[in-house]
Amino acid sequence: MDNIDNTEYKEESTQKEELNREEPEAGLTEETPKGKKTKEKPTKKDELKPMPPGKAKVSEKKGKNLKEQLIDALDEEEINDLLSAKQELKATSQKLEEKSTLLLEYEDLLKRKQAEFENYQKRVKREFEDVKKYATAELVLDILNTIDNFERAIESTKSSKDFDALRDGIVIIENQMKSVLEKNYGVIVIDDVGKEFDPNIHDAIMMEESGEYEEDTIIENLQKGYRMHDRILRPAKVKVAKAVSPFNDTDDKTHDDEGQPSEKGE
Numbered sequence: 001m002d003n004i005d006n007t008e009y010k011e012e013s014t015q016k017e018e019l020n021r022e023e024p025e026a027g028l029t030e031e032t033p034k035g036k037k038t039k040e041k042p043t044k045k046d047e048l049k050p051m052p053p054g055k056a057k058v059s060e061k062k063g064k065n066l067k068e069q070l071i072d073a074l075d076e077e078e079i080n081d082l083l084s085a086k087q088e089l090k091a092t093s094q095k096l097e098e099k100s101t102l103l104l105e106y107e108d109l110l111k112r113k114q115a116e117f118e119n120y121q122k123r124v125k126r127e128f129e130d131v132k133k134y135a136t137a138e139l140v141l142d143i144l145n146t147i148d149n150f151e152r153a154i155e156s157t158k159s160s161k162d163f164d165a166l167r168d169g170i171v172i173i174e175n176q177m178k179s180v181l182e183k184n185y186g187v188i189v190i191d192d193v194g195k196e197f198d199p200n201i202h203d204a205i206m207m208e209e210s211g212e213y214e215e216d217t218i219i220e221n222l223q224k225g226y227r228m229h230d231r232i233l234r235p236a237k238v239k240v241a242k243a244v245s246p247f248n249d250t251d252d253k254t255h256d257d258e259g260q261p262s263e264k265g266e
Contacts, residue, residue, distance in 0.1 A: 142180045149173045190225030190236040192218050201225060203235045210241035217241045 074082070153169045181187035190201055197204060197216045205222055213219050218238045225236030 139185065142184065146173060146177050146180075149176065186229040187233070188227050190227055190232075191221055192236065192238070193221050194218065197238070197240050201227070201232055201235055203237045204240045205237045206239040207242045208239055209244045211244055213241035215241060215243045 071079075150170075150173060153166060153173065156169070157166055178189065192198075192202065194213070195218055197218055202218065202225070208219065210217075210219055217240070219241045220239040221236055222239060223237035226233045
């Protein structure tokens with residue numbers, strides 16, 4: 001029995017020493033011949049002095065500090081709980097340190113991505129401005145070629161008075177320009193004479209009675225319209241036919257209620 005009690009006592013002492021491993025020891029001390037401090041040993045009087053219930057373990061050794069006395073007063077279950085709490089606290093501190101390191105890495109990554117995105121925005125804005133500035137460069141080149149043709153036609157009039165040839169040259173330039181617009185830019189002419197009026201692509205400027213065309217039919221194109229792919233660039237200005245009036249204002253005769261002709265003014 002004594003051996004078992006000694007073993008349990010040693011285990012409990014070992015656990016208590018683990019709780020108090022990193023703490024400095026304090027208490028009543030005395031100087032050694034070499035100047036070192038040692039714990040003051042309790043006297044027999046202190047050991048034999050009766051203590052109130054519940055305080056015997058706390059006051060067992062006066063040479064120990066308060067923390068050591070509190071640890072000595074704990075039972076085995078309480079010591080195990082403290083050791084478990086200490087281990088959990090250590091593990092939690094380690095996890096917190098890992099999370100802090102990860103947070104710093106994410107913060108640095110966020111800053112780099114933000115800087116990259118700002119640079120991307122600046123580059124896209126600069127490229128958009130360049131595209132907007134030079135988007136019509138190809139069209140301008142085609143127009144310049146047309147201007148060159150007109151200049152050559154005008155220059156030819158200085159040495160020749162053949163206006164028929166000048167007219168033919170201008171017609172050729174017009175056809176070339178229409179071909180370039182249609183081929184390179186999808187621009188076609190809206191010329192719908194003889195077709196039904198459509199307010200989406202036509203702008204009616206005049207209406208005229210016509211016995212040749214049906215009502216709401218385009219009888220003349222006053223200004224050509226243009227379509228670019230599926231979008232109307234400019235509606236065509238047209239003259240639209242309307243039904244012929246059954247009454248003739250220039251007729252000198254009218255009919256009475258019975259259908260008999262009668263002279264005006266009676």
